[in-house]
Amino acid sequence: MxxxxxxxxxxxxxxxxxxxxxxxxxxxxxxxxxxxxxxxxxxxxxxxxxxxxxxxxxxxxxxxxxxxxxxxxxxxxxxxxxxxxxxxxxxxxxxxxxxxxxxxxxxxxxxxxxxxxxxxxxxxxxxxxxxxxxxxxxxxxxxxxxxxxxxxxxxxxxxxxxxxxxxxxxxxxxxxxxxxxxxxxxxxNPWRPILRFLWERWGAGAFRASAASGSSLTTMVGRAYRWAFRSWESAVWQRLELDGEQVGAAAFIVNVTQSPNYPGPVNEREFRSIWNQAWFSSLRTAHGMFRHGVATGDEALVRRAEQTKRLALAAPRRAGFFPAVLATEMEQATLTDGTIVNRSRGWDTAYWGNSNRNPVAPWRSVKGAPYHVLDMSWTALWMLRWYEELERDEALLAYAVEYADALLPLQRGDGFFPAWLDYDSLRPLDVLADSPESSASATFLFKLAELTGEERYAASALRALDAVARDVVPHGRWEDFETYWSCSPFGGDRVGRKFERNDMYKQCNFSMFWTAEACKAAHAASGEARYLELGERCLDEMLMTQASWQPPYVPIDAVGGFGVMNGDAEWNDARQSLFAELILEYGELLDREEYIERGLAALRASFVMMYCPENPKTKAQWEAKYPFFDEKDYGFMMENYGHNGRVGERGLGIGEFSIFDWGAGAAAEAYLRIRAHRPELLQRYGW
Known part of the structure; x- marks a missing residue:
């Protein structure tokens, strides 16, 4: 009974x-x-x-x-x-x-x-x-x-x-x-007391013990660049000529068959390409390459960073809009033993396209894919950050201004920006036309207003953020491209509708991040406390997807790492490198030690999946899965852990690929950005 x-x-x-x-x-x-x-x-x-x-x-x-x-x-x-x-x-x-x-x-x-x-x-x-x-x-x-x-x-x-x-x-x-x-x-903001309770009871102690363990983040930053540009250079670094100019960037993705130690033939996992998109941003990782090259006197690394910047500027514009992906044609080859492998036909076959994570283009095709407003705003934002923080390249500002002047007429009467533009007509699509992806465009416009003094950009940004605050935040409608058109298509027939049994939408924490970031920018631009309060709520909802403890059944360091959404299973996802500084910034704005620790924990977690001696638990997992790995592979990093919902010893939960722009390069960039902006926080733990 x-x-x-x-x-x-x-x-x-x-x-x-x-x-x-x-x-x-x-x-x-x-x-x-x-x-x-x-x-x-x-x-x-x-x-x-x-x-x-x-x-x-x-x-x-x-x-x-x-x-x-x-x-x-x-x-x-x-x-x-x-x-x-x-x-x-x-x-x-x-x-x-x-x-x-x-x-x-x-x-x-x-x-x-x-x-x-x-x-x-x-x-x-x-x-x-x-x-x-x-x-x-x-x-x-x-x-x-x-x-x-x-x-x-x-x-x-x-x-x-x-x-x-x-x-x-x-x-x-x-x-x-x-x-x-x-x-x-x-x-x-009902998440605040829950997060405080979890962190005080379990998270803080686990983080402090991990932070004091002596793992050197600077050593792992060096490993990221040595892996990408020395031991794995032939697979990672892509050199090409566009309009008579030498450019380059890291390949979108490489896998274990491209290891110098792999005993079999190379089989490329996806089409060879270079991305400037909300996940995989070669321009963002080039910021880290530039900072590290300048700090260490590595002129070759600085040169690679500048070539990556020039590649971003080479994206051809149509009425101010520009593509996010440069790809090569692929072919299949049959080896003498009958094995079929995928290979690139080389950069002579290069073509421009857009992210294949969208609701209209054929799966995995970037040709003819719609222009993604989020990707363009995100890339333009990193152009402005380069202009403001690294070097006053006027071409960056001019490119961003041309895009912004095309973006503003897209703004709907309710304040939102559409998510996608039809590839041929450039007309807005209806799907997610009122989504929190608008927050990323708001952040870009706030930064442009700050740099140019043009108030119209800030006014447009405030309208967009107010729309998200009104129609998204109170309802938890955190729907974006990743929510439905990534590896987790479940719920794609319910866009804009809750699951009744849970009274929840399918949600992705990317949208929460963009909105919390836009709120911080709105607070700085307007001085209105309500934006900081709204940003705190969005940040806390995002932090509910962060590991606030160290589960003993997860055999790698997990505290501080992030999941992705309420319909997927990742631990230690690479987005934590992007989230870390924003959490720290809110910690300083609100004088909240919990946020400082959570931000540093996110930064530390950004390196945990790297194969290297500094991560002994992770290293053991990699070697159990791929016994041929050795020091030539130090720096290889999977974007997350336990993606399929199960983890355990002997490599269960370990993947097969590495994305420099959503892995080692992103982690290195985050560390170098935080060190440039707030070195005193890293010095607490000798980082």
């Missing part, structure tokens, strides 16, 4: 366990499944004014097979906001512990906030059936449970329960914290 624990003392049908009068307006009941016929032993401990720990313990006198066990918390109010780390669109889906980066379930209205946070100490104290979370907004239930699970590969990557769970004889405990607040200011 299910046990019901009620916060109301007069409920005669409930077990007489007192949750406390203060929780009466937050918790209606907690329903607890039996386990093998054993009744639960409950204990309730008040931690402080807002936190209560609930422990559910079973004493089993035999091994118990139970495919699923649950405890369900029912809020006593009607929530208008829900949040979960991962989508669970049906009753068979769960939030697997693989997604426990900052694990919590949230229900809130305009003044009350209730969060369920699993006790991570209790979860990892004893090996047993894995824990999970689940959010059923339709039935108003926050669930913590135990079950065996598996990735639902058809959805890439959701998780589903599977049979076979068995509990060993002895004590089985599930424990969680209930955080409850009745405060309109907390309800305006």
């Amino acid at each position: 299910m046990t019901t624990v009620s916060a109301l003392l007069h409920d005669r049908d409930s077990t007489r366990v007192r949750l406390g009068r203060r929780l009466q307006s937050f918790v209606k009941a907690i329903e607890i499944d039996p386990l093998g016929g054993a009744a639960p032993h409950l204990s309730v401990e008040r931690i402080d004014e807002h936190a209560t720990r609930v422990s559910i313990r079973f004493e089993l006198d035999r091994r118990v097979e139970a495919d699923d066990w649950r405890a369900r918390v029912s809020p006593a109010f009607e929530p208008s906001l829900h949040w979960s780390p991962h989508l669970t669109p049906t009753d068979r889906h769960v939030v697997d512990r693989h997604c426990f980066r900052s694990p919590a379930l949230l229900a809130a209205d305009d003044r009350r906030v209730l969060a369920l946070v699993p006790d991570l100490d209790a979860m990892t104290r004893r090996e047993g059936v894995p824990w999970y979370l689940d959010l059923n907004a339709e039935d108003r239930e926050l669930t913590i449970g135990m079950s065996e699970t598996e990735p639902d590969e058809a959805a890439h990557v959701l998780f589903a329960k599977r049979p076979g769970a068995a509990h060993a004889e002895g004590t089985v405990e599930v424990a969680f914290y209930l955080l409850a607040f009745e405060d309109a200011s907390v309800a305006a």
